[in-house]
Amino acid sequence: MAQKITTDEKILNAFSKLLEENGYTETTTKKIAQAAGVNESTLFRHFKDKEQLVKELVQKYMSDIDTVNAGFIPSGDIVTDLMRVADLYNHFVEAHKALFLIGMRDSFQFPKLKEMIIQLPMKLKKILVFWMTEMKHSGEINGLVNIEITATNYITLILGHALIQNIYTDTGLDISQVDFVQKNVRDFAEHLK
Amino acid sequence: MAQKITTDEKILNAFSKLLEENGYTETTTKKIAQAAGVNESTLFRHFKDKEQLVKELVQKYMSDIDTVNAGFIPSGDIVTDLMRVADLYNHFVEAHKALFLIGMRDSFQFPKLKEMIIQLPMKLKKILVFWMTEMKHSGEINGLVNIEITATNYITLILGHALIQNIYTDTGLDISQVDFVQKNVRDFAEHLK
Amino acid sequence: MAQKITTDEKILNAFSKLLEENGYTETTTKKIAQAAGVNESTLFRHFKDKEQLVKELVQKYMSDIDTVNAGFIPSGDIVTDLMRVADLYNHFVEAHKALFLIGMRDSFQFPKLKEMIIQLPMKLKKILVFWMTEMKHSGEINGLVNIEITATNYITLILGHALIQNIYTDTGLDISQVDFVQKNVRDFAEHLK
Amino acid sequence: MAQKITTDEKILNAFSKLLEENGYTETTTKKIAQAAGVNESTLFRHFKDKEQLVKELVQKYMSDIDTVNAGFIPSGDIVTDLMRVADLYNHFVEAHKALFLIGMRDSFQFPKLKEMIIQLPMKLKKILVFWMTEMKHSGEINGLVNIEITATNYITLILGHALIQNIYTDTGLDISQVDFVQKNVRDFAEHLK
DNA sequence: TATGAATGAGTATTCATTCAT
DNA sequence: GATGAATGAATACTCATTCAT
Numbered sequence: 123m124a125q126k127i128t129t130d131e132k133i134l135n136a137f138s139k140l141l142e143e144n145g146y147t148e149t150t151t152k153k154i155a156q157a158a159g160v161n162e163s164t165l166f167r168h169f170k171d172k173e174q175l176v177k178e179l180v181q182k183y184m185s186d187i188d189t190v191n192a193g194f195i196p197s198g199d200i201v202t203d204l205m206r207v208a209d210l211y212n213h214f215v216e217a218h219k220a221l222f223l224i225g226m227r228d229s230f231q232f233p234k235l236k237e238m239i240i241q242l243p244m245k246l247k248k249i250l251v252f253w254m255t256e257m258k259h260s261g262e263i264n265g266l267v268n269i270e271i272t273a274t275n276y277i278t279l280i281l282g283h284a285l286i287q288n289i290y291t292d293t294g295l296d297i298s299q300v301d302f303v304q305k306n307v308r309d310f311a312e313h314l315k
Numbered sequence: 316m317a318q319k320i321t322t323d324e325k326i327l328n329a330f331s332k333l334l335e336e337n338g339y340t341e342t343t344t345k346k347i348a349q350a351a352g353v354n355e356s357t358l359f360r361h362f363k364d365k366e367q368l369v370k371e372l373v374q375k376y377m378s379d380i381d382t383v384n385a386g387f388i389p390s391g392d393i394v395t396d397l398m399r400v401a402d403l404y405n406h407f408v409e410a411h412k413a414l415f416l417i418g419m420r421d422s423f424q425f426p427k428l429k430e431m432i433i434q435l436p437m438k439l440k441k442i443l444v445f446w447m448t449e450m451k452h453s454g455e456i457n458g459l460v461n462i463e464i465t466a467t468n469y470i471t472l473i474l475g476h477a478l479i480q481n482i483y484t485d486t487g488l489d490i491s492q493v494d495f496v497q498k499n500v501r502d503f504a505e506h507l508k
Numbered sequence: 509m510a511q512k513i514t515t516d517e518k519i520l521n522a523f524s525k526l527l528e529e530n531g532y533t534e535t536t537t538k539k540i541a542q543a544a545g546v547n548e549s550t551l552f553r554h555f556k557d558k559e560q561l562v563k564e565l566v567q568k569y570m571s572d573i574d575t576v577n578a579g580f581i582p583s584g585d586i587v588t589d590l591m592r593v594a595d596l597y598n599h600f601v602e603a604h605k606a607l608f609l610i611g612m613r614d615s616f617q618f619p620k621l622k623e624m625i626i627q628l629p630m631k632l633k634k635i636l637v638f639w640m641t642e643m644k645h646s647g648e649i650n651g652l653v654n655i656e657i658t659a660t661n662y663i664t665l666i667l668g669h670a671l672i673q674n675i676y677t678d679t680g681l682d683i684s685q686v687d688f689v690q691k692n693v694r695d696f697a698e699h700l701k
Numbered sequence: 702m703a704q705k706i707t708t709d710e711k712i713l714n715a716f717s718k719l720l721e722e723n724g725y726t727e728t729t730t731k732k733i734a735q736a737a738g739v740n741e742s743t744l745f746r747h748f749k750d751k752e753q754l755v756k757e758l759v760q761k762y763m764s765d766i767d768t769v770n771a772g773f774i775p776s777g778d779i780v781t782d783l784m785r786v787a788d789l790y791n792h793f794v795e796a797h798k799a800l801f802l803i804g805m806r807d808s809f810q811f812p813k814l815k816e817m818i819i820q821l822p823m824k825l826k827k828i829l830v831f832w833m834t835e836m837k838h839s840g841e842i843n844g845l846v847n848i849e850i851t852a853t854n855y856i857t858l859i860l861g862h863a864l865i866q867n868i869y870t871d872t873g874l875d876i877s878q879v880d881f882v883q884k885n886v887r888d889f890a891e892h893l894k
Numbered sequence: 895t896a897t898g899a900a901t902g903a904g905t906a907t908t909c910a911t912t913c914a915t
Numbered sequence: 916g917a918t919g920a921a922t923g924a925a926t927a928c929t930c931a932t933t934c935a936t
Contacts, residue, residue, distance in 0.1 A: 148340060161897045163934090223419075243483065279499065281475070286474060302471060309506055344907080355907090355923095356908080356923080547902075664865045667861070671864050672860055676819060687850050691851070708916090740919075743918070745912080750910075903931095908927105909923100910925105915917105
């Protein structure tokens with residue numbers, strides 16, 4: 123059964139794509155309408171205003187974050203687990219590129235958006251802190267490790283990489299996810315023991 | 316004796332600041348003029364275009380890159396040197412925040428700008444590769460290390476961090492330069508031995 | 509039943525009128541919109557460009573030229589026919605005053621426009637040459653007459669008059685169409701016999 | 702002795718040239734200054750405003766008209782004299798092209814200019830009327846000729862030709878002065894006898 | 895439910911002109 | 916006597932949004 127794509131979806135998809143390519147300001151309602159194959163005014167019947175489109179996208183994003191977090195079930199081995207986390211978040215960033223990039227690019231226009239975008243690392247940090255603390259107790263992680271700092275550190279590592287990947291695409295600078303995880307994430311993990 | 320700030324500088328400073336805060340498109344010539352305390356048309360007497368303002372900023376940026384690179388004189392100790400590189404580039408990114416951010420945010424509007432912005436990591440990579448190769452020969456770096464990958468990896472590390480710092484300022488997520496370097500850069504370096 | 513005047517027409521009429529009075533550059537989009545009684549931006553919804561307005565006018569003009577030429581059916585008597593040509597073209601110039609004047613005034617801004625405007629005399633010349641040649645063969649026109657020169661000459665006569673009429677309106681210099689044709693055109697024709 | 706070209710002249714020459722090529726509105730003070738090789742503000746020290754430049758040009762034009770008229774000394778033979786008038790005015794129009802064209806193009810911007818420009822045909826008419834009247838009395842011109850109409854008619858002829866020449870330059874439509882005068886002016890004259 | 899027409903506020907840029915040196 | 920710097924008003928054109936059908 124072929125799913126029918128609703129007008130709402132058509133518009134949001136077009137918006138998301140243009141957003142990723144051109145940023146918020148350059149993504150005009152005219153262009154969105156054209157890309158979605160609807161009349162420009164139709165857009166406003168479906169979404170209060172341009173900002174609403176962002177909010178809608180954010181909502182999807184937020185519920186996806188929870189799905190990702192829920193999908194992370196620790197194995198108990200730090201190296202394995204940290205690498206898995208890196209993988210999960212890399213996929214997440216890739217899948218939500220559009221919003222992720224505008225989180226960086228246009229967040230000044232959306233103080234609320236920034237708050238929301240930031241929840242990704244925030245939630246990730248919470249999970250990592252919770253889980254590292256457990257591991258510290260069970261002796262898997264060295265007692266001298268500062269959990270707060272280490273968690274933030276780790277997030278910087280994987281998000282930083284995800285960012286660079288997206289910014290410097292096709293420049294000979296982008297490094298494969300595999301290589302990066304193998305070297306840096308593994309190193310990072312090993313040293314927590 | 317207080318230096319007199321020229322109109323050129325007033326405008327460029329205002330532009331740079333607004334650019335950092337608002338991105339290219341939202342930085343209107345009207346706002347720039349207001350922030351610089353000059354008439355809007357004065358702006359066009361001093362700079363052909365709005366785009367010219369970007370070019371001017373890029374020029375500064377480019378000459379600064381060379382200064383930074385010239386300022387890096389290897390000591391021979393990998394850990395010391397890599398940490399020094401991290402420091403130098405962190406300062407560079409901080410000092411050129413505005414341009415660096417638009418390199419990410421508005422690069423689609425400035426294909427040429429992207430090319431230029433990219434030169435920072437490119438040049439850095441060249442230097443690192445050259446220097447690491449030497450160190451490999453002298454035995455300071457392990458013979459099994461893949462220099463190309465390692466260099467790219469390292470750049471990802473320090474630029475990724477610099478970026479995250481600037482994006483997630485004041486969010487409780489930003490981690491001090493010191494902590495990040497101490498942990499990640501040091502680890503990274505140690506493992507090359 | 510009064511025809512409804514479309515917005516397109518309202519705008520074109522306003523444009524045409526202002527063009528005739530003020531020339532191209534002085535006919536601002538703001539003035540056009542005001543004169544047409546629409547919002548300035550509406551103008552751009554209806555016509556891509558300010559230039560598009562000219563093109564639209566030219567199109568009308570071009571199709572009218574053909575109508576005029578089609579409307580000229582030679583009687584065989586030179587005097588009658590030349591006087592009829594003078595009449596037809598005088599009306600044509602009068603009806604397309606706006607465009608005709610900008611053809612002279614602003615042609616440097618519209619190299620393409622000039623090409624088009626020029627077609628009026630060009631087509632006229634073609635017709636005259638063809639028709640005079642026939643008359644020469646049938647003996648109506650003196651065998652010694654140089655057709656090429658005579659045709660151009662004649663066009664200069666009637667267009668020159670039409671122009672002067674339009675430029676020096678209400679100056680005591682303008683001469684009635686009737687008087688001019690009676691004297692000059694008639695003379696001209698008589699001498700071809 | 703090489704004449705020194707004063708700044709006034711440099712400016713007026715540049716203005717005149719640009720005026721001819723581009724019309725009044727498109728001839729910006731910036732362009733004038735550039736073409737004259739002076740600073741834009743110098744222009745305003747020499748001439749109150751842009752309009753003053755036109756006035757200055759007009760003054761020259763006016764005094765030249767008188768010179769031309771003074772230069773016309775009737776021989777008594779109508780054909781010879783009318784052809785000489787045609788010649789004189791053709792040269793005059795050629796020499797004052799710039800102003801003559803703006804008289805047609807931009808006269809709406811200069812009601813006063815129009816008044817002045819119109820003086821050329823007015824003065825010409827006066828002279829012609831005076832002289833034709835004399836000729837009528839002396840029997841050189843047919844008693845039935847309406848002098849007023851004939852004079853206007855004649856002016857239309859030679860100015861119309863001058864106009865067409867300037868408008869349709871290089872179009873294959875322009876006819877040599879000689880051919881035109883030989884045919885039309887001569888014809889015209891002959892018929893007054 | 896969707897669309898085409900209309901619009902007010904804004905955008906980069908240019909122009910003629912003035913001011914201080 | 917000339918210039919470089921500054922400016923207010925205008926210009927063509929775009930954008931997000933509303934209204935009537």
